[in-house]
Amino acid sequence: MSLTTLQKIPFVNLARQIERLRPDLVAAFEAVLDSRGFIKGPHVTAFEAAFADAIQAPHVVGCANGTAAVALALEAAGVGPGDEVIVPSHTFIATGEAVCHVGATPVFCDIDPDTYTLDPKDAERRITPRTRAIIPVHIYGTPADMDAILDLARAHGLAVIEDCAQAHLATYKGRMVGSIGTAGSFSFFPGKNLGALGDAGAVATSDAQLAERIRKLADHGRLSKYEHDIVGYNQRLDGLQAALLSVKLPHLREWTERRRRIAAYYDSRLKPAGVKVIEAPEGAESVYHLYVIEVDDQQKTAAALAALGVETGVHYPCPLHQQPAFRYLGGEALPNAERAATRILSLPICGEITDEEAEYACDQVLAVLRG
Numbered sequence: 001m002s003l004t005t006l007q008k009i010p011f012v013n014l015a016r017q018i019e020r021l022r023p024d025l026v027a028a029f030e031a032v033l034d035s036r037g038f039i040k041g042p043h044v045t046a047f048e049a050a051f052a053d054a055i056q057a058p059h060v061v062g063c064a065n066g067t068a069a070v071a072l073a074l075e076a077a078g079v080g081p082g083d084e085v086i087v088p089s090h091t092f093i094a095t096g097e098a099v100c101h102v103g104a105t106p107v108f109c110d111i112d113p114d115t116y117t118l119d120p121k122d123a124e125r126r127i128t129p130r131t132r133a134i135i136p137v138h139i140y141g142t143p144a145d146m147d148a149i150l151d152l153a154r155a156h157g158l159a160v161i162e163d164c165a166q167a168h169l170a171t172y173k174g175r176m177v178g179s180i181g182t183a184g185s186f187s188f189f190p191g192k193n194l195g196a197l198g199d200a201g202a203v204a205t206s207d208a209q210l211a212e213r214i215r216k217l218a219d220h221g222r223l224s225k226y227e228h229d230i231v232g233y234n235q236r237l238d239g240l241q242a243a244l245l246s247v248k249l250p251h252l253r254e255w256t257e258r259r260r261r262i263a264a265y266y267d268s269r270l271k272p273a274g275v276k277v278i279e280a281p282e283g284a285e286s287v288y289h290l291y292v293i294e295v296d297d298q299q300k301t302a303a304a305l306a307a308l309g310v311e312t313g314v315h316y317p318c319p320l321h322q323q324p325a326f327r328y329l330g331g332e333a334l335p336n337a338e339r340a341a342t343r344i345l346s347l348p349i350c351g352e353i354t355d356e357e358a359e360y361a362c363d364q365v366l367a368v369l370r371g
Contacts, residue, residue, distance in 0.1 A: 009348045009357045011311040012191050016352040021247060025197070028243040037239040040219070047242040048202070050249055051186075055169065057179040057204035059211035062237030063218045066165045066187025069201040070098035072235060073183040074133060076203075076213040077159040079104050083132040086158075088118040089319040089337040091137040094187075095163050096320045104132070108321040110334040114279040116292070116344075117144035119336070120152055127152075133159040138167035138177050140315070141193065141259075141289035145281045146172045146180050153181075161185060164204075166289035168193045169256050173283040178204040183214075188245055193259070193289050193351070194252050200241040255351025259288040262349050262358050266291055269362045275369065290315055293365070294343040301345060301368055308364045313346040 018025065037043050044062050052060040063069050079085060081103035087096050089108040099106040110122040118136045134153055136144035144162075153160045160181030164170070168186065170177045178184025188200035203214050213230075216223055221232030263286070270277055276294040280286045292315070295301045302312045319337040320326055348361050 008309040009311060009353075009361050011313055011346070011348050012350045013352045014190060014195075014350075017350070020352070021251070024247045025244055028247045029240065032240045032243045035239075039236055039239060041239050043239040043243040043246065044237050047237075047246045047249070050246060051202060052204065054249060054252065055176045055178050055184075055204055057176070057184070058206045059204065059208060061203045061211055061214045061218060062242060063201045063203060063214075064235040064237065065199040066185060066189060066201040067094040067098050067101075068218070068233075068235040069185035069187065069203045070095060070135070070161060070163060071101040072214050072217050072233075073161045073185050073203050073205075074098060074104065074159075075102045075217055076210050077133060077161065077182055079132045079159065082130065084128060084130045086118075086123045086126055086131060086134040087320065088135075088137050088139070089321045089334050090116055090316065090340055091139055091163070091320065092165070092316060093320060093323060093325070094165070095135055095137055096323075096326060098185075099135075105130075105329070106320070106326070107131070108319075108326075108329075108331060108334065110336045111139075111340065112145070112281075113336045113340070115142055115144070115281055116140060116278065116340060117142060117281075118149065120145055120148035122334075123149075124152055127156050127158075131156065131158060133161055133182075135161045135163050136181070137163040137165075138170055140278060140292055141167045141170050141287035142278055142280050143167065143170050143172040143177050143284040143286070146177075150181070159183075165189075166192065167287055169252060170287045171285045172281075179206065182207070183210060188241070193255060193287055194245065194248055196241040197244050198238070198241055200237055200245060202237070251351070256287050258351045258353070259349055260286075262353055263288040263291050265355075265358055266347065266349075266362060269366065273366055273369070275365075288349055290346045291349040292344050292346050294340070295345050295369065296343070298343060298345055304368045305364055308368070310361050310364050311348060314341075314344060315346050317341055 162184040165187035
């Protein structure tokens with residue numbers, strides 16, 4: 001297959017997805033206009049119920065974005081100033097930011113080199129009397145080792161806030177992520193497996209009291225219009241984004257299975273060639289928000305693939321413990337996170353990628369790596 005046939009393989013083909021759903025998205029927009037349910041209202045209620053059903057969680061509270069979701073879950077769980085929270089260093093900055101937003105201190109730990117998720121053994125040695133929570137990030141859509149993390153949390157009395165920003169519908173030993181720990185945070189940033197057409201997020205939990213507190217915190221500390229029994233925030237989910245997400249949600253399982261099929265195809269061709277790929281923990285099913293490989297020369301490989309029409313990404317090029325924003329924390333080297341940052345490369349994958357595009361991308365990756 002030639003480049004002239006494909007022109008360019010985008011990293012994520014949102015244009016194709018939007019065009020496919022355009023009539024339904026426009027109808028949803030018009031429904032919000034007609035109902036004037038711009039803040040809270042029926043569209044938010046309907047989406048929260050549908051998403052709760054999809055991820056098998058008793059309670060879902062919509063909010064403004066994925067960062068707010070982590071912070072709301074932490075604060076509702078009682079985490080605040082003077083507390084410490086264990087966070088894997090290999091993740092987007094939002095996870096660490098959210099800890100700071102509630103006044104706590106992120107304590108960065110290393111990752112497992114096969115899954116790229118939090119290493120429970122490294123996390124355990126960083127626990128102090130001030131540690132109040134641990135945030136396993138289901139990075140790239142791959143569930144963290146939740147059995148070991150829950151054992152650790154029980155032994156030390158910690159809340160477990162799952163960061164599921166990249167892991168909608170991922171499962172760990174038959175359970176949906178986001179329904180396993182104290183609470184689970186989700187992002188609906190447009191490029192996510194389930195993406196809004198703007199910022200949006202949600203928190204899931206099986207604890208009714210925690211869900212009520214999260215709902216209050218997200219909406220000025222209230223449950224009725226002019227009674228505020230706690231100081232909250234303005235972190236509500238917009239009615240428009242909820243309506244648009246409700247259009248996309250019924251397609252999520254189909255898109256997820258497509259991602260898994262493409263990942264299996266990539267595996268079948270790249271692993272025999274000796275390429276290091278993500279290895280999910282036993283009993284876990286990834287949803288492949290990203291398909292990540294390791295290469296010797298990250299920048300050179302990315303440039304070569306770009307010249308051949310294959311878009312790639314690096315998620316993420318700088319571990320959190322090395323970010324300028326967190327320099328004040330000091331801390332020791334985290335070798336697995338640091339090594340991964342220099343070697344990882346994300347290949348094109350999404351619910352709309354075609355077999356021909358995946359084949360071409362794979363052909364070019366193998367050709368570039370063989371020199």
